[in-house]
Amino acid sequence: MQPILEIVGLSKRYADGPTALDTVDLTINKGEIFALLGPNGAGKTTLIGAVCGLVRPSGGTIRAFGMDLAKDWRSARARIGLVPQEMATDMFTKVVDAVTYSRGLFGLKRDPARIEEILTSLTLWDKRDNQIRHLSGGMKRRVLIAKALAHDPELLFLDEPTAGVDVELRRDMWRQIGAMRANGTTIVLTTHYIEEAEEMADRVGIIDKGNLLLVEEKRALMARMGSIEASFTLAVPQPRVPAALADFPLSLSEDGATLTYRGHGGADEARAEVAHLVEALVRAGIGFTAIDTHQSSLEDIFVDLVEHSAQKGARA
């Protein structure tokens, strides 16, 4: 895997403010979708801002495309796109003019055909002559994406791309982001919607209070840290957890009719253990009429990790 962005020891302490980033190391690989997850105030926007030149780091180095951002700032920045959370200006500008202007900012030649292509791909072509202020919230957000794509960046940051948009538009955005990746763009997005990371990301990073708690492939993370809950409806209620099943992490409902297995420490392992449990139930002659299973989501893992880090912080 080829790194496109290498962040080493990145720190940011705002004047009179908190340590927003605490010696963060992070490498982004070419062609991936990386989701940075974290609660409010975790440092996500600060991290993106540091790479995009909006925040001056207090320490650390950032290399993009093999160049040191502190030295080759202009050439590196010209290859990076940023979709911010909110539109800062342009409200009275026509859609097509705003996007054309964004391309010009990076010193690229005018290319009306490329602008048309971008606007069409974001279903904005019909709105090209509208002032941005007259667009709906979702359309404004697409304009932000079009502006960020106008100079054909190789590395695109999306800061909360779907905050506050409805479910349908969110799915549409996910499709757009998928299409950008298919075109070879590397994508880093921040999100509160864990479902978004679960749906789209190749790797996830979880950040809290300026510390990266982990960075891992999404699938591996879910297999390693996921849990499985399986509830067996028993044919005959039991007075206690049967002795033959003492080795399994089981609990019995008050009425003795439901036996529940809770396996942590890896969904793959837990799934295998449930299969063994079924065999053990059959061997012990304990009949059951139904099994309900639930696999933890990335959300459960995220909540666990952030809570754990908060407890550690409180103890320190």
Ligand SMILES: Nc1ncnc2c1ncn2[C@@H]1O[C@H](COP(=O)(O)OP(=O)(O)OP(=O)(O)O)[C@@H](O)[C@H]1O
């Ligand atoms: N310009 C600033 N001056 C002082 N403190 C700031 C500034 N910008 C951010 N902070 C603080 O730095 C910390 C990290 O903020 P940041 O905006 O990076 O978090 P975030 O993860 O993007 O949060 P959110 O999900 O709410 O957007 C927060 O405690 C925030 O209050």
